[in-house]
Amino acid sequence: MRYIYILSLVILVSAATTASAGYREIFEKEFLSKPWSTDIVAESSCIECHTSEVMDEKFRSIPQDWRVSWHAQNNVSCHDCHGGDSEDASMAMSHKRGFIGSPNYTDIPDMCGKCHIGILKNYVESGHGKALIEEGTGPNCITCHGSHNVQKVHIDIINAQLCSKCHPYERAKIMKQALFLTDKKIESIEDDLADLRKQGVYPDREEKSLFNTQAQFRTLFHTIDVAVVKDKTNFFTSELNGIEDEIKATFEELSFRKKFSTFLMLIFAGSWAIITLIIRSKD
Amino acid sequence: MWQKLKDGIEIRIGLTDLIENRLRQYRVPSDTNIFYTLGIVTMAAYVVQAITGYFLLMYYVPHSEHAFRSVQDIMTIIPFGWFVRMVHMVAANLMVALLFIHFISIFFMGSYKKPREITWLAGGLLLLVTLAFCLSGYLLPWSQRSYWATTIVSNLPTAFPVIGDALANLLRGGDSVTGVTLTRFFSLHVGFLPPVFLSIVGLHIFLVWRIGLSVPPLSQSAEEESEWTEFRHATYSRSYPFYPNFLLKEVSMIMLFLAVTFFIMSFMPTLFLPEAATTPADPLNTPADIKPEWYFLAPYQMLKMIPNKFLGISLQIIAIIVFLFWPFFDTRAERNIMKRPLIFGLFLVLLALWFLLTYWGRYSA
Numbered sequence: 001m002r003y004i005y006i007l008s009l010v011i012l013v014s015a016a017t018t019a020s021a022g023y024r025e026i027f028e029k030e031f032l033s034k035p036w037s038t039d040i041v042a043e044s045s046c047i048e049c050h051t052s053e054v055m056d057e058k059f060r061s062i063p064q065d066w067r068v069s070w071h072a073q074n075n076v077s078c079h080d081c082h083g084g085d086s087e088d089a090s091m092a093m094s095h096k097r098g099f100i101g102s103p104n105y106t107d108i109p110d111m112c113g114k115c116h117i118g119i120l121k122n123y124v125e126s127g128h129g130k131a132l133i134e135e136g137t138g139p140n141c142i143t144c145h146g147s148h149n150v151q152k153v154h155i156d157i158i159n160a161q162l163c164s165k166c167h168p169y170e171r172a173k174i175m176k177q178a179l180f181l182t183d184k185k186i187e188s189i190e191d192d193l194a195d196l197r198k199q200g201v202y203p204d205r206e207e208k209s210l211f212n213t214q215a216q217f218r219t220l221f222h223t224i225d226v227a228v229v230k231d232k233t234n235f236f237t238s239e240l241n242g243i244e245d246e247i248k249a250t251f252e253e254l255s256f257r258k259k260f261s262t263f264l265m266l267i268f269a270g271s272w273a274i275i276t277l278i279i280r281s282k283d
Numbered sequence: 284m285w286q287k288l289k290d291g292i293e294i295r296i297g298l299t300d301l302i303e304n305r306l307r308q309y310r311v312p313s314d315t316n317i318f319y320t321l322g323i324v325t326m327a328a329y330v331v332q333a334i335t336g337y338f339l340l341m342y343y344v345p346h347s348e349h350a351f352r353s354v355q356d357i358m359t360i361i362p363f364g365w366f367v368r369m370v371h372m373v374a375a376n377l378m379v380a381l382l383f384i385h386f387i388s389i390f391f392m393g394s395y396k397k398p399r400e401i402t403w404l405a406g407g408l409l410l411l412v413t414l415a416f417c418l419s420g421y422l423l424p425w426s427q428r429s430y431w432a433t434t435i436v437s438n439l440p441t442a443f444p445v446i447g448d449a450l451a452n453l454l455r456g457g458d459s460v461t462g463v464t465l466t467r468f469f470s471l472h473v474g475f476l477p478p479v480f481l482s483i484v485g486l487h488i489f490l491v492w493r494i495g496l497s498v499p500p501l502s503q504s505a506e507e508e509s510e511w512t513e514f515r516h517a518t519y520s521r522s523y524p525f526y527p528n529f530l531l532k533e534v535s536m537i538m539l540f541l542a543v544t545f546f547i548m549s550f551m552p553t554l555f556l557p558e559a560a561t562t563p564a565d566p567l568n569t570p571a572d573i574k575p576e577w578y579f580l581a582p583y584q585m586l587k588m589i590p591n592k593f594l595g596i597s598l599q600i601i602a603i604i605v606f607l608f609w610p611f612f613d614t615r616a617e618r619n620i621m622k623r624p625l626i627f628g629l630f631l632v633l634l635a636l637w638f639l640l641t642y643w644g645r646y647s648a
Contacts, residue, residue, distance in 0.1 A: 075567065075568065197558050197561060198553065198558060199552065199553060200552055200553045200556040200560070200561055201358075201359075201561065202355045202358070202359075202561040202562070202563075204355070257365060257366070257369075257548075257552070258549050258550075258552070260366070261366075261369075261545045261548040261549040261552075262545070262549040264541075264545040265542050265545035265546050265548075265549055268538045268539075268541040268542035268545060269538075269539075269542040271535075271538040272535050272536075272538035272539045272542055275531055275534055275535035275538060276535050278531060279528070279531050279532055279535060282527075282528060282531075
């Protein structure tokens with residue numbers, strides 16, 4: 001009787017070791033195609049169409065650009081900017097559902113400004129914005145930030161190569177210098193927050209504070225007015241210092257936790273050692 | 284005053300008699316090793332889980348909108364909430380590890396043989412209940428990791444033809460993991476599984492106590508080797524009292540278990556708490572790397588490898604049945620595994636395969 005069961009185990013072992021080359025495809029097909037997942041992982045009709053063979057080649061790279069973008073990482077999808085109905089292919093490009101498609105050059109700031117409200121206000125007051133509104137030729141958002149592959153903003157977006165496409169770099173350079181310290185501080189806080197996450201902390205309160213401060217900070221410098229930036233730097237520094245203090249307190253808390261656990265570890269390890277000695281002496 | 288209190292207790296419950304007749308005169312083999320204490324250490328781990336679980340219950344909110352936030356509040360706002368949760372989480376993982384080692388040592392020492400077959404069966408059921416505890420408890424923090432790992436595991440029953448989808452839907456309360464699943468798993472975790480666990484553990488301890496501990500196979504005397512034709516409590520050629528000798532050994536191992544728990548909390552606090560465990564569940568955002576917890580990695584990897592899903596799950600069910608009823612299949616009296624090279628070899632191959640699949644499951648794409 002037992003040999004039948006041993007045989008079952010042998011089958012178990014051999015079946016497990018005879019891996020099929022296409023196991024992953026089958027696994028994915030069988031596990032990820034069930035009703036539970038189709039609702040969740042179903043791609044929007046925009047992406048389905050734009051990645052299909054029938055799509056014009058110049059539009060086919062758009063989904064790929066978007067997938068690596070900062071927008072994609074923050075769940076900002078096609079319809080958030082372009083409108084339309086991403087869940088219904090027949091209405092995906094319906095103007096009744098707010099579809100915009102490719103906006104006119106001068107309409108781009110309004111499209112981005114639906115979400116980036118403060119920055120839009122700041123931009124239209126700037127030389128860049130005025131040139132666009134008055135002459136229709138000034139730079140709009142995508143001139144500096146790109147469109148579908150838009151990345152997280154870094155101070156290095158202000159650089160000689162980009163700025164000197166339209167004008168001398170000197171003024172932009174002074175602006176960059178004025179922003180430098182605040183930007184470095186933001187970067188350092190971001191690193192600390194990433195570190196906290198790695199240590200099992202969910203610093204959402206600090207992240208939200210940083211996000212708000214950063215958003216306010218960005219509404220400052222699209223006017224390219226160095227005096228305004230210098231004037232407000234102290235305010236942002238104190239805001240950022242507040243966030244840093246909270247992060248520091250969290251690190252101190254983590255340090256306390258470590259010390260407390262180590263203390264208990266020593267107590268129990270000591271108890272184990274003492275009891276072991278007692279057992280030895282009894283033996 | 285103290286004497287009066289002692290006398291009062293003595294008259295009412297007969298403490299001296301209890302210690303003398305039930306503990307001091309209860310004998311255990313004197314050549315037991317530390318592996319004999321793993322059962323009680325696992326039980327201690329369960330007690331730790333029950334106590335910490337009770338405190339977590341005071342602040343945890345079993346609702347998909349609030350579960351993650353409530354766990355984060357326990358970790359950051361509630362005084363020493365982090366401590367309770369970390370102990371609960373680390374001890375849960377150690378409990379599974381202890382159960383695995385307990386089974387390996389029992390198998391290796393042939394302690395499951397007649398008359399201890401039911402003790403093994405009860406132990407096997409306890410392992411399954413513990414894994415059910417882990418599976419249900421895993422979802423409760425409602426993090427990205429818990430959500431997606433549960434999504435994978437709760438989809439396994441769909442491997443069964445005809446009833447598969449219905450089974451999975453019953454488990455989840457729908458086509459996907461939702462707030463309904465969270466409520467179901469929560470009620471399983473705190474309402475259904477604890478009494479089931481305690482009932483089986485009661486039977487397990489009763490059987491161990493009633494039959495007595497087995498002797499390590501290498502130091503078995505002729506009398507101990509004699510066949511069990513009728514019930515008798517185990518007898519030993521060399522033994523010592525349960526109290527204080529063996530009890531002290533058990534207490535020392537419990538201390539070691541707690542020391543290891545706090546060691547992990549001090550020096551490896553994120554061992555069971557990766558970044559995805561501190562990110563709120565997002566059903567619309569599938570993480571690139573979804574993995575179940577370490578104790579499910581081997582069966583998970585095995586399922587990935589076997590092309591036919593039904594075959595894969597059937598083999599696993601056969602394996603569980605063979606494991607649970609193994610003492611009834613392996614009826615030969617010989618307990619020394621070294622004298623049974625086939626079984627010994629198979630045992631080593633299976634053990635190596637388990638480790639290999641776990642490692643593979645952890646690092647494969």
